[in-house]
Amino acid sequence: MSLMACAGNAADAGTADGAGSAGMPSATAGSVGVAGAGALDSGGSSGEVGAPASGAGGATETGEAGAPSDAGAGGAPSEEDTPPVGWNLVWGDEFDGVKGTPLDKAKWKYSVSGNNANNELEYYTDRPENSGTDGEGHFFITARKETYKGRNYTSAKFISAGIFQRRYGRFEARLQLPAGKGLWPAFWALGSNIGDVRWPNCGEIDIMETMGSQLTINRGSLHGPGYSGGNPLTAQFHLQGGSDFSKAFHVFAAEWEENVVRFYVDDQLYETRTPKDLNGKRWVYDHDFYMILNVAVGGTFPGAPDNSVFPQTMWIDYVRVYGR
Numbered sequence: 001m002s003l004m005a006c007a008g009n010a011a012d013a014g015t016a017d018g019a020g021s022a023g024m025p026s027a028t029a030g031s032v033g034v035a036g037a038g039a040l041d042s043g044g045s046s047g048e049v050g051a052p053a054s055g056a057g058g059a060t061e062t063g064e065a066g067a068p069s070d071a072g073a074g075g076a077p078s079e080e081d082t083p084p085v086g087w088n089l090v091w092g093d094e095f096d097g098v099k100g101t102p103l104d105k106a107k108w109k110y111s112v113s114g115n116n117a118n119n120e121l122e123y124y125t126d127r128p129e130n131s132g133t134d135g136e137g138h139f140f141i142t143a144r145k146e147t148y149k150g151r152n153y154t155s156a157k158f159i160s161a162g163i164f165q166r167r168y169g170r171f172e173a174r175l176q177l178p179a180g181k182g183l184w185p186a187f188w189a190l191g192s193n194i195g196d197v198r199w200p201n202c203g204e205i206d207i208m209e210t211m212g213s214q215l216t217i218n219r220g221s222l223h224g225p226g227y228s229g230g231n232p233l234t235a236q237f238h239l240q241g242g243s244d245f246s247k248a249f250h251v252f253a254a255e256w257e258e259n260v261v262r263f264y265v266d267d268q269l270y271e272t273r274t275p276k277d278l279n280g281k282r283w284v285y286d287h288d289f290y291m292i293l294n295v296a297v298g299g300t301f302p303g304a305p306d307n308s309v310f311p312q313t314m315w316i317d318y319v320r321v322y323g324r
Contacts (some may be wrong), residue, residue: 072259087322099135157294178312182305183212215244220263
C-alpha cells in the first residue's frame with residue numbers, strides 16, 4: 001500500500017512489521033501509464049488491454065469466501081507460467097493444500113493487530129474467517145463488517161519479514177481484488193531495516209495498490225526520504241476493455257535491480273524509476289526488503305467504507321520471486 005503506515009504507526013516501527021499499511025499516495029500524483037504494449041518510460045504512454053473474463057468476486061451471502069471467478073493457474077507452475085525471459089524462480093507460494101489449510105509459516109507470518117496507521121478501521125486477525133486456502137490453489141483475505149476487539153471491521157495481513165527477505169528480483173503476484181468503497185488492497189514491500197532507520201528511510205515499493213471504488217486503476221509507487229505519504233514517486237496503470245480488477249485474476253509485478261525499479265500489470269510495463277527521478281533525494285533501494293499482502297478498510301486514502309458491500313475477498317493465486 002502506499003504507506004503513511006510507518007509514520008502513522010511509529011510505536012510498532014521496531015518490529016518487523018513496523019508499517020501498518022502502505023503509505024498513502026496521491027490519487028493523481030505521478031505520471032499516468034495506461035495499459036499498452038511495449039516498454040514505457042516513467043512518463044508512460046497509452047494503449048489498450050483486452051478485457052478479462054467476467055465473473056463474481058467477493059464472498060457469498062452467507063459470509064463464506066466464494067470461489068474466485070477465474071480459477072486460473074493454481075498449483076505448481078506449469079508450462080503456461082514459466083519464468084519471464086532472463087529470470088529464474090527463487091521463491092514462491094502456490095497456496096496448495098486442502099480447503100482451510102492455514103498460512104504456511106515457513107514462508108509467512110500474520111500481522112495481528114488493530115492498525116492505527118492512516119486512520120484505518122480494521123483489526124487484522126489470523127482467524128479462518130478472514131483468511132485461508134480454498135482447496136483449489138488459492139489463498140483468500142476476506143474483509144468483514146463485524147465488531148471485534150474494539151473495531152468494527154476485520155481483515156487479514158501477512159508478511160515475509162524475518163523469513164524471506166531479498167535485495168533485487170522480480171516480485172510478482174496473481175490477484176483478484178475486492179470491490180467496494182472504502183476497501184484498500186495492497187501487495188507491497190518494505191525495507192527490512194525499518195526497525196533501525198524507520199519509515200520512510202527504509203524504503204517502500206508498492207506493487208499493487210488500489211481502492212475498491214477505483215478498480216480500473218493500479219498504482220505503482222516508491223516511498224523514501226523526501227518522497228513519501230501523499231508525495232511518492234508514482235504512476236497509474238489504467239485497465240482498458242470495460243472490466244476491472246475484481247472480475248478476474250491479473251498479474252502485478254515489480255522488477256527491481258540496481259538503480260532501477262520497473263512496474264508491470266499483466267506483463268505490460270507502465271512505469272520505470274531510477275535515481276534520476278529523485279532530483280538529488282536519496283535512493284534507498286539497495287538492501288533487503290520483505291513482502292506484505294493485506295486488505296485495509298477505510299482510512300485516509302479510500303475513505304469511509306460502504307457497509308453494504310461486506311464481506312469482500314481478495315484472492316491470491318500465487319506469489320513468486322525471481323532472480324537473475
